[in-house]
Amino acid sequence: MKTFGFVLPTRIEYGIGCIERIAGELSLLSSSKPLIVTDKGIIASGLLKKVTKPLDDAGITYGIFDEIAPNPRDENVHAGAAVARKMKCDCLVAVGGGSPIDCAKSMSIIATHEGVIQDFRGVEKIPGVTLPIIAVPTTAGSGSEVTFSSVITDNAKKTKFSLRSVKIAAKVAICDPELSVSMPKSLTAATGMDALTHAIEGFTATCAEPIANAVALYSIELVSKYLRRAVADGADIEARAGMLMGSILGAMSFSHSDVAAVHCIAESLGGMYDMPHGVCNAVCLPEVMDYSKDFCIEKYARIAQALGLTYASNKEGADAAVAEVRKLSGDVGIPPFSSFGISESQYREIAVKSYENLSNASNPRLLEVDDYMEILRRLNSR
Numbered sequence: 001m002k003t004f005g006f007v008l009p010t011r012i013e014y015g016i017g018c019i020e021r022i023a024g025e026l027s028l029l030s031s032s033k034p035l036i037v038t039d040k041g042i043i044a045s046g047l048l049k050k051v052t053k054p055l056d057d058a059g060i061t062y063g064i065f066d067e068i069a070p071n072p073r074d075e076n077v078h079a080g081a082a083v084a085r086k087m088k089c090d091c092l093v094a095v096g097g098g099s100p101i102d103c104a105k106s107m108s109i110i111a112t113h114e115g116v117i118q119d120f121r122g123v124e125k126i127p128g129v130t131l132p133i134i135a136v137p138t139t140a141g142s143g144s145e146v147t148f149s150s151v152i153t154d155n156a157k158k159t160k161f162s163l164r165s166v167k168i169a170a171k172v173a174i175c176d177p178e179l180s181v182s183m184p185k186s187l188t189a190a191t192g193m194d195a196l197t198h199a200i201e202g203f204t205a206t207c208a209e210p211i212a213n214a215v216a217l218y219s220i221e222l223v224s225k226y227l228r229r230a231v232a233d234g235a236d237i238e239a240r241a242g243m244l245m246g247s248i249l250g251a252m253s254f255s256h257s258d259v260a261a262v263h264c265i266a267e268s269l270g271g272m273y274d275m276p277h278g279v280c281n282a283v284c285l286p287e288v289m290d291y292s293k294d295f296c297i298e299k300y301a302r303i304a305q306a307l308g309l310t311y312a313s314n315k316e317g318a319d320a321a322v323a324e325v326r327k328l329s330g331d332v333g334i335p336p337f338s339s340f341g342i343s344e345s346q347y348r349e350i351a352v353k354s355y356e357n358l359s360n361a362s363n364p365r366l367l368e369v370d371d372y373m374e375i376l377r378r379l380n381s382r
Contacts, residue, residue: 010169014245016241020054022136029171068103071277072152074153097141108130111130121161124164124166126165135172139247140180140195147255148167150164180243190276196325197285201258201260202254203257212256216250226239231332261354261375262284266280272353286326307325309321336382
């Protein structure tokens with residue numbers, strides 16, 4: 001049994017209708033002027049009204065910042081932090097998927113510290129306090145509401161970088177399954193597979209520990225049970241609730257373990273081509289599992305069990321896990337890698353950036369540049 005530490009700085013409030021308590025949560029933080037951090041899609045859908053109505057009813061004055069790209073950029077962070085400073089906001093309320101929540105985490109640093117967001121990349125590089133955050137997820141995938149990391153795109157370099165600190169963790173996550181009901185099928189599928197990726201990589205990463213393993217396995221079980229249902233019928237509130245819990249647990253797993261090669265590729269694709277992170281993870285997951293399974297065969301067999309499969313040997317179980325994840329991806333309509341239209345001449349740059357990702361070391365099979373090249377070729381042949 002290895003030595004490890006476990007901390008979850010975020011209090012989770014979970015349940016249907018719990019968004020109605022947001023004014024009270026702001027009061028507990030002594031906040032009187034929050035800035036809502038969201039994106040234009042949330043506003044266009046009318047979903048933000050479920051957040052603002054309780055604030056209006058309580059007479060709380062708030063601002064709104066919605067200039068956030070699907071893969072949040074350094075310029076979005078700086079622009080949002082400038083708004084927070086100008087309004088003298090005392091709290092950030094992040095509403096949406098991983099993009100607004102990750103952006104809010106980085107904004108909380110720049111709103112309270114001098115410099116650019118790149119100055120704080122890495123682990124625990126923030127010298128002082130940051131603005132408190134309330135996270136309100138509207139998707140079931142990123143789990144950013146319960147992690148203490150933020151992934152931002154360096155727009156000039158076309159690469160993604162990470163910041164990790166308990167100081168940017170949300171003080172509270174208000175997780176209301178009803179807020180995810182309006183997600184379209186394609187987004188439900190991509191974010192759901194993103195949650196599954198978090199759980200599988202969190203479980204199989206070389207630095208995994210027992211608590212991360214436990215929540216990962218239950219996350220896999222929930223996603224396997226509910227993702228097809230949530231895609232088929234967005235109004236299925238039991239499926240939405242199950243997927244939201246699966247997303248939370250998957251994020252708890254990888255944030256206390258690590259992600260691995262799937263994310264290395266996905267973050268390279270996101271930085272270079274501004275592609276949706278969840279889709280990239282969903283597309284790459286089965287192929288990376290297949291390429292890595294023989295180096296972590298007992299854990300892959302345990303994944304098969306969480307997926308509801310039976311097997312006669314660990315080898316059979318590991319193979320079955322890969323096949324089931326591939327089938328699930330197809331059943332919910334995840335597009336093939338070939339639909340991305342990426343030229344093979346770009347594979348080496350993608351492979352190099354994937355290899356240089358810090359999470360490459362956590363993959364159960366340690367991958368070199370040529371391994372990533374082979375995975376990309378296999379992906380394109382599907």
